[in-house]
Amino acid sequence: QLQLQESGPGLVKPSETLSLTCTVSGGSISSSSYYWVWIRQPPGKGLEWIGNIFYSGNIFYNPSLRSRVTISVDTSKNQFSLRLISVTAADTAVYYCARIQRAGTYYFDYWGQGTLVTVPS
Amino acid sequence: QSALTQPASVSGSPGQSVTISCTGTSSDVGTYNFVSWYQQFPGKAPKLIIYDVSKRPSGDSDRFSGSKSGNTASLTISGLQAEDEADYYCCSYAGSSTLVFGGGTKLTVL
Numbered sequence: 001q002l003q004l005q006e007s008g009p010g011l012v013k014p015s016e017t018l019s020l021t022c023t024v025s026g027g028s029i030s031s032s033s034y035y036w037v038w039i040r041q042p043p044g045k046g047l048e049w050i051g052n053i054f055y056s057g058n059i060f061y062n063p064s065l066r067s068r069v070t071i072s073v074d075t076s077k078n079q080f081s082l083r084l085i086s087v088t089a090a091d092t093a094v095y096y097c098a099r100i101q102r103a104g105t106y107y108f109d110y111w112g113q114g115t116l117v118t119v120p121s
Numbered sequence: 122q123s124a125l126t127q128p129a130s131v132s133g134s135p136g137q138s139v140t141i142s143c144t145g146t147s148s149d150v151g152t153y154n155f156v157s158w159y160q161q162f163p164g165k166a167p168k169l170i171i172y173d174v175s176k177r178p179s180g181d182s183d184r185f186s187g188s189k190s191g192n193t194a195s196l197t198i199s200g201l202q203a204e205d206e207a208d209y210y211c212c213s214y215a216g217s218s219t220l221v222f223g224g225g226t227k228l229t230v231l
Contacts, residue, residue, distance in 0.1 A: 047212075047222040048222065058218075101201070104171050106155040107169060108212070111168075
């Protein structure tokens with residue numbers, strides 16, 4: 001059974017950089033059938049797609065966040081990561097990592113449990 | 122890339138059917154049959170309930186069904202049960218390996 005687990009600081013100061021890692025277990029991150037994705041959800045609000053990465057390094061970002069976001073992959077550790085620079089209180093959210101089925105379709109089939117990152121105002 | 126439009130809330134009594142709409146544009150819902158729906162309980166990660174507009178994951182309840190017409194996708198929950206009370210989100214492929222979510226709909230079972 002595939003499992004994804006987010007890790008990283010739960011508190012980030014304004015103007016600093018948010019860094020999270022997603023560790024994938026029970027399956028390989030190096031598959032052509034999947035993208036690996038970051039999604040966030042501010043408290044009491046809806047889901048926001050942040051960006052996808054393919055194991056080879058191809059990356060696709062939400063245009064609204066592109067200038068501040070970097071997603072990377074480390075196939076040797078079966079992990080992928082998120083960096084968000086210059087954070088503000090508006091970046092406070094539960095951050096999820098997930099897997100996208102992309103072979104002739106597009107949907108999220110496995111999700112991490114999510115991790116709350118707070119940026120104080 | 123704008124969020125897909127969902128009603129903020131819907132409600133229904135046990136045994137009834139409810140439908141949640143998800144309106145996008147010709148750049149996402151209207152062009153691609155890659156609309157998926159997710160159910161989310163408080164404090165939990167979303168769970169896939171419909172993919173490719175109308176397909177259900179293996180073993181999942183057939184009380185959930187999906188459809189699409191033009192730029193609007195819909196999720197119908199039939200035989201409403203108290204356990205269906207949750208938030209529901211649609212998501213569409215929007216081209217160039219990008220995706221967009223709806224704003225979410227809170228389902229209340231009366």
